[in-house]
Amino acid sequence: MFTKRGICVVMITGFFVFCLTIFHLDENHEQNSLLSSIGIYDRYSSVRSKLSFRRQYTGSTQDSSCVVLFSAPQKCAGRTIYELVEYISNLTRSAVTRDSIMNIDSVWPPNVSAADIVPRIVRERVHTSQPLDFIYTHLSFVEFGNDSLSPSYVSIVRDPFERARSFYYFKRYGDTMQMTEDAKLWRQRMEKMNLSKDSYDDCVMSQRLECVGERSQFELIRHFCGYSEECYRKPETVLEIAKRNIENHYAIVGITEEFDDFLSCLEVLFPVHFNNASKFYNTETFKKIVYSTRTKIKLPASSATKNIMLPKLKYEYELYYFIKQRFYDFKEKILNEKRKIAPYRP
Numbered sequence: 001m002f003t004k005r006g007i008c009v010v011m012i013t014g015f016f017v018f019c020l021t022i023f024h025l026d027e028n029h030e031q032n033s034l035l036s037s038i039g040i041y042d043r044y045s046s047v048r049s050k051l052s053f054r055r056q057y058t059g060s061t062q063d064s065s066c067v068v069l070f071s072a073p074q075k076c077a078g079r080t081i082y083e084l085v086e087y088i089s090n091l092t093r094s095a096v097t098r099d100s101i102m103n104i105d106s107v108w109p110p111n112v113s114a115a116d117i118v119p120r121i122v123r124e125r126v127h128t129s130q131p132l133d134f135i136y137t138h139l140s141f142v143e144f145g146n147d148s149l150s151p152s153y154v155s156i157v158r159d160p161f162e163r164a165r166s167f168y169y170f171k172r173y174g175d176t177m178q179m180t181e182d183a184k185l186w187r188q189r190m191e192k193m194n195l196s197k198d199s200y201d202d203c204v205m206s207q208r209l210e211c212v213g214e215r216s217q218f219e220l221i222r223h224f225c226g227y228s229e230e231c232y233r234k235p236e237t238v239l240e241i242a243k244r245n246i247e248n249h250y251a252i253v254g255i256t257e258e259f260d261d262f263l264s265c266l267e268v269l270f271p272v273h274f275n276n277a278s279k280f281y282n283t284e285t286f287k288k289i290v291y292s293t294r295t296k297i298k299l300p301a302s303s304a305t306k307n308i309m310l311p312k313l314k315y316e317y318e319l320y321y322f323i324k325q326r327f328y329d330f331k332e333k334i335l336n337e338k339r340k341i342a343p344y345r346p
């Protein structure tokens with residue numbers, strides 16, 4: 001398939017592109033054998049064929065990218081990943097196209113359930129006529145099936161208690177980032193909710209639903225389960241579906257606590273989107289960008305609060321440890337192999 005593609009490109013655009021294509025051959029070959037060794041060869045090669053299909057379908061001439069659907073729960077450093085993809089694309093002029101799906105309220109018709117509207121919105125964005133290479137969202141899992149245009153799923157999670165605490169303060173105080181349109185809408189929504197200035201401890205101690213209710217107890221398992229009705233039923237079932245979705249669909253799910261290693265893995269799995277990601281991540285310029293996504297105010301939690309919350313977050317932790325174990329397994333294989341692969345050069 002790649003040889004055929006190579007020949008085509010030569011005929012159309014001549015020697016210069018031919019050289020690039022040859023390079024990509026080797027690149028893809030090494031990439032595929034690595035992925036094969038860690039058992040995700042099939043999904044990656046299907047992404048590759050998807051790509052050429054996508055090119056035909058959209059008339060895009062853009063090469064060497066694939067759609068990454070990066071869907072992470074809030075406050076897990078997902079925004080940092082998104083900013084990094086943009087930063088790398090700016091610096092390397094790789095023209096990786098990216099966008100986020102944040103506020104969907106404006107396109108949400110009244111009386112339509114999330115199960116109906118969200119998959120439709122996500123599918124529209126993935127199958128857009130403007131090819132996108134990277135989509136960032138907090139929306140939950142949406143199944144694409146096996147069609148040739150379906151994306152590669154990537155996500156990141158964080159210790160559930162820490163995430164809940166961070167999210168609580170984020171809702172009140174936001175981050176230090178400049179107010180984008182999305183952020184303004186978010187602020188307005190939060191103000192309407194008349195949030196108190198209580199600490200997270202106060203909130204948990206007074207048993208307020210915001211902190212101890214269903215939503216906060218099942219955030220993670222629902223995220224990876226999706227929008228079907230069964231994702232709002234017994235947590236045991238939701239947890240099982242979430243695990244199955246991760247196994248069957250996700251190229252990788254990182255953990256915030258191992259952010260640097262996650263980046264190294266992404267560099268190997270998606271060498272175009274994450275070209276030299278660790279290097280760029282550690283530059284002073286990028287550190288400043290990251291700083292702006294930190295939650296402004298965040299108070300430590302008491303051990304009494306922890307004692308109340310940890311049992312409530314039982315299913316969240318079970319999924320978190322499942323993801324962590326899977327991440328360690330992948331990481332070991334990917335990083336062991338990494339040294340054998342030449343860095344990606346565009």
Ligand SMILES: *[C@@H]1O[C@H](CO)[C@@H](O)[C@H](O)[C@H]1NC(C)=O
Nearest residue numbers: 083084086087088089090289
């Ligand atoms: C990337 O470039 C665009 C356009 O110049 C700019 O608005 C944006 O802030 C840049 N993003 C990053 C993360 O540097």
Ligand SMILES: *[C@@H]1O[C@H](CO)[C@@H](O)[C@H](O)[C@H]1NC(C)=O
Nearest residue numbers: 107108109110111112113114
């Ligand atoms: C939405 O559903 C409620 C209750 O079923 C109904 O009273 C209301 O008129 C509906 N609104 C619209 C815009 O259809």
Ligand SMILES: *[C@@H]1O[C@H](CO)[C@@H](O)[C@H](O)[C@H]1NC(C)=O
Nearest residue numbers: 042143144145146147248249
């Ligand atoms: C995708 O394809 C695999 C192998 O062909 C099959 O086992 C699986 O059920 C398919 N999944 C969907 C959602 O169609």
Ligand SMILES: *[C@@H]1O[C@H](CO)[C@@H](O)[C@H](O)[C@H]1NC(C)=O
Nearest residue numbers: 191192193194195196197198
């Ligand atoms: C919002 O909260 C303040 C203080 O907590 C209270 O005085 C006020 O009545 C509340 N407003 C609404 C609409 O609930």
Ligand SMILES: *[C@@H]1O[C@H](CO)[C@@H](O)[C@H](O)[C@H]1NC(C)=O
Nearest residue numbers: 092275276279343344345346
């Ligand atoms: C990526 O890093 C390698 C090794 O440090 C370097 O040779 C290459 O030029 C870098 N690529 C870009 C686009 O900066």
